[in-house]
Amino acid sequence: xxxxxxxxxxxxxxxxxxxxxxxxxxxxxxxxxxxxxxxxxxxxxxxxxxxxxxxxxxxxxxxxxxxxxxxxxxxxxxxxxxxxxxxxxxxxxxxxxxxxxxxxxxxxxxxxxxxxxxxxxxxxxxxxxxxxxxxxxxxxxxxxxxxxxxxxxxxxxxxxxxxxxxxxxxxxxxxxxxxxxxxxxxxxxxxxxxxxxxxxxxxxxxxxxxxxxxxxxxxxxxxxxxxxxxxxxxxxxxxxxxxxxxxxxxxxxxxxxxxxxxxxxxxxxxxxxxxxxxxxxxxx
Amino acid sequence: xxxxxxxxxxxxxxxxxxxxxxxxxxxxxxxxxxxxxxxxxxxxxxxxxxxxxxxxxxxxxxxxxxxxxxxxxxxxxxxxxxxxxxxxxxxxxxxxxxxxxxxxxxxxxxxxxxxxxxxxxxxxxxxxxxxxxxxxxxxxxxxxxxxxxxxxxxxxxxxxxxxxxxxxxxxxxxxxxxxxxxxxxxxxxxxxxxxxxxxxxxxxxxxxxxxxxxxxxxxxxxxxxxxxxxxxxxxxxxxxxxxxxxxxxxxxxxxxxxxxxxxxxxxxxxxxxxxxxxxxx
Ligand SMILES: Nc1ncnc2c1ncn2[C@@H]1O[C@H](COP(=O)(O)OP(=O)(O)OP(=O)(O)O)[C@@H](O)[C@H]1O
Ligand SMILES: [Mg+2]
Numbered sequence: 001x002x003x004x005x006x007x008x009x010x011x012x013x014x015x016x017x018x019x020x021x022x023x024x025x026x027x028x029x030x031x032x033x034x035x036x037x038x039x040x041x042x043x044x045x046x047x048x049x050x051x052x053x054x055x056x057x058x059x060x061x062x063x064x065x066x067x068x069x070x071x072x073x074x075x076x077x078x079x080x081x082x083x084x085x086x087x088x089x090x091x092x093x094x095x096x097x098x099x100x101x102x103x104x105x106x107x108x109x110x111x112x113x114x115x116x117x118x119x120x121x122x123x124x125x126x127x128x129x130x131x132x133x134x135x136x137x138x139x140x141x142x143x144x145x146x147x148x149x150x151x152x153x154x155x156x157x158x159x160x161x162x163x164x165x166x167x168x169x170x171x172x173x174x175x176x177x178x179x180x181x182x183x184x185x186x187x188x189x190x191x192x193x194x195x196x197x198x199x200x201x202x203x204x205x206x207x208x209x210x211x212x213x214x215x216x217x218x219x220x221x222x223x224x225x226x227x228x229x230x231x232x233x234x235x236x237x238x239x240x241x242x243x244x245x246x247x248x249x250x251x252x253x254x255x256x257x258x259x260x261x262x263x264x265x266x267x268x269x270x271x272x273x274x275x276x277x278x279x280x281x282x283x284x
Numbered sequence: 285x286x287x288x289x290x291x292x293x294x295x296x297x298x299x300x301x302x303x304x305x306x307x308x309x310x311x312x313x314x315x316x317x318x319x320x321x322x323x324x325x326x327x328x329x330x331x332x333x334x335x336x337x338x339x340x341x342x343x344x345x346x347x348x349x350x351x352x353x354x355x356x357x358x359x360x361x362x363x364x365x366x367x368x369x370x371x372x373x374x375x376x377x378x379x380x381x382x383x384x385x386x387x388x389x390x391x392x393x394x395x396x397x398x399x400x401x402x403x404x405x406x407x408x409x410x411x412x413x414x415x416x417x418x419x420x421x422x423x424x425x426x427x428x429x430x431x432x433x434x435x436x437x438x439x440x441x442x443x444x445x446x447x448x449x450x451x452x453x454x455x456x457x458x459x460x461x462x463x464x465x466x467x468x469x470x471x472x473x474x475x476x477x478x479x480x481x482x483x484x485x486x487x488x489x490x491x492x493x494x495x496x497x498x499x500x501x502x503x504x505x506x507x508x509x510x511x512x513x514x515x516x517x518x519x520x521x522x523x524x525x526x527x528x529x530x531x532x533x534x535x536x537x538x539x540x541x542x543x544x545x546x547x548x549x550x551x552x553x554x555x556x557x558x559x560x561x562x563x564x565x
Pocket of ligand 2: 330331332369443
């Protein structure tokens with residue numbers, strides 16, 4: 001535990017010294033600013049929209065769709081952070097000779113991985129939850145709407161990026177930096193595509209598309225958590241508003257039920273086990 | 285000495301990298317407080333052996349133990365200090381911060397005093413705040429040596445620690461090694477600088493193509509050059525003869541009616557022995 005704390009501390013200190021957090025903060029401010037601008041523009045048009053379609057609450061549809069967009073972007077930013085913080089944690093650093101001086105210390109390879117995971121997941125989770133909550137508040141500043149659930153979707157977004165961080169860290173044991181970065185972004189893309197397929201499948205009532213999407217989301221559970229988070233923000237919305245949201249790009253998200261939680265725990269455990277086994281066998 | 289485990293004990297150690305057999309059954313011990321030089325040509329397996337002892341590389345078979353604990357275990361790693369031949373420290377850390385980090389990792393209680401002393405010892409006392417990224421290669425190597433000495437390890441494994449050092453730095457390291465020996469620290473030194481090894485090491489182990497080809501004290505290894513006698517009929521070479529046999533050889537030559545003009549006891553240098561044993565490759 002002590003060793004893991006030291007390793008995590010070094011990883012965080014490196015990010016601070018390399019100004020990673022400054023860059024991320026600036027970009028996030030820019031993102032949230034743009035998002036606010038978008039919400040404001042939409043809010044001025046929603047009023048008319050609501051007048052035309054009776055039975056559809058324009059604020060709900062606009063709010064849910066915009067927040068869905070922001071969640072998509074937030075997950076993407078969280079994924080970038082997760083990938084870049086762990087990209088070269090093992091093999092990349094070993095190839096450069098940075099890892100060996102640490103590993104010969106009485107530390108243990110498992111402790112090293114744990115420390116790196118704690119640092120990355122800590123940063124990514126904090127970041128994702130912050131951006132999600134900030135988006136919720138910004139949405140409400142201009143549109144009179146709050147999501148139906150707040151903490152569960154925030155938590156699920158956090159779990160989604162934690163899964164991505166675990167995948168990237170596990171990947172760093174097997175792959176060199178560039179290959180790992182590409183691999184994780186491809187998995188990320190595959191997950192998102194699967195989610196979109198499912199939404200299209202829902203709109204077209206296509207069982208096959210929805211099945212493909214389901215299976216892929218179980219294989220890449222960050223997507224399942226993201227889908228769940230999306231569906232949670234309109235959990236209590238029904239009727240014509242629901243119908244209108246489902247037709248939008250961020251509606252029609254699938255739900256994955258309680259089994260997703262133990263499944264995710266097992267999934268993370270499997271990554272940890274595989275990564276550690278591979279790391280233990282790796283000559284440095 | 286009974287009961288005190290060797291600082292390093294390696295038995296029938298083998299390592300395969302795919303089809304390439306880097307170590308083919310190496311036996312080696314470094315006793316407590318002993319300074320052993322590991323010599324051998326490029327690709328002989330020296331670094332592989334040291335990496336196995338540090339737990340960085342997994343052996344194919346055989347055993348390696350550091351202070352009685354299996355190589356790679358936490359107690360083994362607690363007893364050793366290591367400087368790799370190709371290493372890098374994070375370029376954003378200052379010299380003192382790097383040592384502080386490693387002090388935490390080895391649970392050293394030396395504090396600022398230990399860091400200051402080690403930086404002084406390796407000649408970086410003036411620049412504790414300089415960042416690794418702004419250090420020359422030799423300065424980084426000096427820092428690496430200081431880092432390896434943190435926490436008073438029982439066994440220090442240095443893989444070509446002076447490859448980037450200036451002549452003064454090399455002498456500093458030699459003196460450092462002698463100080464360490466006097467404190468009872470065992471050292472395994474990989475080096476291509478035969479003169480350096482000859483000067484400081486208690487024992488030398490030569491490996492070539494993954495096998496030990498010679499082992500012994502430097503003066504033992506560099507003996508056996510034979511005797512050369514210049515007589516009236518030319519130069520005669522007695523390859524196996526030693527200094528002790530000289531009077532007998534001279535008596536015999538004189539008895540045979542030879543005129544003896546000059547006698548030389550040949551002492552091949554460690555370099556000659558090395559080149560002979562490893563085939564000059
Ligand atoms: N990671 C590796 N993968 C495959 N083969 C390796 C690896 N590391 C070393 N080898 C091989 O093992 C053999 C021994 O290499 P090693 O680095 O131990 O030599 P060395 O004696 O330290 O040489 P040098 O004096 O050049 O440092 C060489 O044939 C080398 O090609
Ligand atoms: Mg070497």
